Amino acid sequence: MLSILQAEWYKLRKSKILFIIFVGPLIGLFLGLTSNLSIDVAINEWYLSLFSMNLTYALLFLPLITGILASIICRYEHQAGGWKQLLALPVTRGKVFIAKYVILMLIVLAIQLLYLGAVYVVGMIKGITDPFPLEIVWKSIFGGWVATFPLVALQLWMSILFKSFAAPFTVNVIFTLPSILAVNSERFGPYYPWAQPFSMMYIGGNTDDIFFVPWDQLLTVVGGSFVLFFLGGYLYFQRKSV
Amino acid sequence: MEYVVKTKGLTKNFGKEKPVTGLDMKIPKGEVYGFLGPNGAGKTTTIRMLLGLMKPTTGTIHIFQKDLRKERVNILKRVGSLVENPSYYPHLTAYENLEALRKILGVPKKKIYEVLEIVRLSDVANKKVKGFSLGMKQRLGIAASLLNNPELLILDEPTNGLDPSGIIEIRQLIKRLPAEYGMTILISSHLLSEIDQMATTVGIVTNGKMIFQDSIEVMRMLSQQKISLKVNNSEQAWRSLLAKGIKADYKDDTVLLSEHSNKKIAEAVRTLVQDGFSIYRVEEEKRSLEDIFLQMTRGGKEG
Ligand SMILES: Nc1ncnc2c1ncn2[C@@H]1O[C@H](COP(=O)(O)OP(=O)(O)OP(=O)(O)O)[C@@H](O)[C@H]1O
Numbered sequence: 001m002l003s004i005l006q007a008e009w010y011k012l013r014k015s016k017i018l019f020i021i022f023v024g025p026l027i028g029l030f031l032g033l034t035s036n037l038s039i040d041v042a043i044n045e046w047y048l049s050l051f052s053m054n055l056t057y058a059l060l061f062l063p064l065i066t067g068i069l070a071s072i073i074c075r076y077e078h079q080a081g082g083w084k085q086l087l088a089l090p091v092t093r094g095k096v097f098i099a100k101y102v103i104l105m106l107i108v109l110a111i112q113l114l115y116l117g118a119v120y121v122v123g124m125i126k127g128i129t130d131p132f133p134l135e136i137v138w139k140s141i142f143g144g145w146v147a148t149f150p151l152v153a154l155q156l157w158m159s160i161l162f163k164s165f166a167a168p169f170t171v172n173v174i175f176t177l178p179s180i181l182a183v184n185s186e187r188f189g190p191y192y193p194w195a196q197p198f199s200m201m202y203i204g205g206n207t208d209d210i211f212f213v214p215w216d217q218l219l220t221v222v223g224g225s226f227v228l229f230f231l232g233g234y235l236y237f238q239r240k241s242v
Numbered sequence: 243m244e245y246v247v248k249t250k251g252l253t254k255n256f257g258k259e260k261p262v263t264g265l266d267m268k269i270p271k272g273e274v275y276g277f278l279g280p281n282g283a284g285k286t287t288t289i290r291m292l293l294g295l296m297k298p299t300t301g302t303i304h305i306f307q308k309d310l311r312k313e314r315v316n317i318l319k320r321v322g323s324l325v326e327n328p329s330y331y332p333h334l335t336a337y338e339n340l341e342a343l344r345k346i347l348g349v350p351k352k353k354i355y356e357v358l359e360i361v362r363l364s365d366v367a368n369k370k371v372k373g374f375s376l377g378m379k380q381r382l383g384i385a386a387s388l389l390n391n392p393e394l395l396i397l398d399e400p401t402n403g404l405d406p407s408g409i410i411e412i413r414q415l416i417k418r419l420p421a422e423y424g425m426t427i428l429i430s431s432h433l434l435s436e437i438d439q440m441a442t443t444v445g446i447v448t449n450g451k452m453i454f455q456d457s458i459e460v461m462r463m464l465s466q467q468k469i470s471l472k473v474n475n476s477e478q479a480w481r482s483l484l485a486k487g488i489k490a491d492y493k494d495d496t497v498l499l500s501e502h503s504n505k506k507i508a509e510a511v512r513t514l515v516q517d518g519f520s521i522y523r524v525e526e527e528k529r530s531l532e533d534i535f536l537q538m539t540r541g542g543k544e545g
């Protein structure tokens with residue numbers, strides 16, 4: 001398993017992945033520096049900054065980037081018979097699928113951590129003097145990561161299924177855009193998987209739980225859609241003829 | 243006999259299309275098995291199934307006497323393969339392509355240089371494969387198939403896209419491998435002349451069915467037809483041979499001998515000379531392997 005992970009990372013690292021990893025945090029940086037959200041309530045200024053950055057980042061960028069990453073990790077397998085060469089090696093398809101998934105999740109985690117760095121840099125530049133709310137920022141960063149589990153699983157499935165770059169991307173956009181509406185809806189918001197990164201990263205949720213989202217919502221919506229999408233992709237890949 | 247590859251009733255259906263039907267393939271150890279058939283005969287489909295890239299509709303596959311369904315990974319550790327068009331990662335160099343495979347195969351790094359040298363790609367090892375010619379990609383594919391010192395090498399049309407000197411190099415390589423490393427090789431082609439120069443065993447497939455499977459010698463025997471004798475009085479000569487118990491035919495003013503061992507021919511000639519016939523010509527009417535191949539694939543019956 002370790003050798004498959006190493007091989008996957010080796011192939012991915014030689015594509016333009018590094019550039020993409022830095023796009024997210026840079027967008028965050030840009031959003032943070034250009035926003036001038038101010039309210040007259042005594043609130044930790046870090047929250048304010050995070051709030052303005054999170055909106056675009058968690059609502060649009062994070063879900064969309066999962067799709068792009070998944071496409072890249074499958075693209076070179078589709079291009080020139082990569083699948084048939086890879087799967088004729090002594091590997092099981094299950095392990096290949098898991099390896100690709102694990103690599104994707106680690107990259108999303110790296111992006112989240114860089115985003116955390118961007119939040120900090122914005123604060124420094126703006127000269128925020130309030131204490132850095134470490135716990136809550138972690139909740140938001142780590143929670144946002146957990147919320148991408150099902151999204152990455154679905155996008156990996158779609159990227160294995162479709163040879164083209166555009167098809168899985170379209171699927172992703174179609175599901176991601178409605179989350180702008182969903183987060184404003186009390187009724188649908190909590191149940192829409194693509195809205196979860198935003199909900200999980202949204203400061204001001206219930207801070208007594210581990211994350212900003214109640215446990216039962218996390219388990220049913222994020223956990224449930226993860227199981228569905230992961231198994232769907234896993235089983236599809238087992239049967240795929242190459 | 244110990245078979246490295248043995249399939250029983252191997253069948254693949256794609257809806258109505260049946261590219262492989264009831265294929266029984268037997269490859270003895272240490273042989274170069276030429277898998278021959280016209281375009282669309284089902285060679286690549288069979289090879290895909292042998293590698294577990296595609297599941298058979300029905301039938302069984304045993305490689306190294308192990309069931310492919312149960313021990314796929316253990317089997318593939320000992321197999322090297324090249325399927326159809328060369329597979330590669332365009333964004334990587336030749337070296338990096340092999341390194342990505344090597345990490346999974348777990349062989350030492352020096353093996354990469356070794357196989358690059360074998361296929362003469364050492365000079366372009368650090369160039370992106372994207373810019374390679376078809377022949378160079380094909381060589382890279384062959385290098386990849388050799389990376390894990392396989393006991394069974396499966397090559398689907400390996401000389402596709404190679405120039406004449408490349409074809410000769412690969413041919414010599416393929417002939418060398420069984421002797422030097424005890425490898426068994428399955429090589430597919432739609433060109434009989436190519437198989438004829440490398441293979442020791444031949445399997446001919448057409449419309450998904452195996453119509454001939456035996457050693458190349460047996461195949462060559464089929465290509466020897468009859469010995470024809472041109473004699474001053476053919477009909478009488480023929481009768482005279484029959485009277486002495488030598489099998490012969492008479493057609494178009496020539497005598498045709500059915501037996502073609504040297505001894506029998508010498509005996510027939512001696513008999514005729516002793517009986518006072520003048521022998522003008524002794525000829526072997528040879529059908530080329532190509533003719534036999536065409537005849538077999540057209541007829542589609544057991545050769
Ligand atoms: N995935 C598929 N779906 C439907 N039909 C297929 C599929 N793959 C192969 N076929 C059909 O199976 C038949 C055999 O194809 P195959 O590629 O095995 O032939 P081949 O012997 O390798 O030919 P060639 O010498 O041209 O390489 C063809 O008629 C082809 O159209």
Ligand SMILES: [Mg+2]
Pocket residue numbers: 285286287326398
């Ligand atoms: Mg073929």
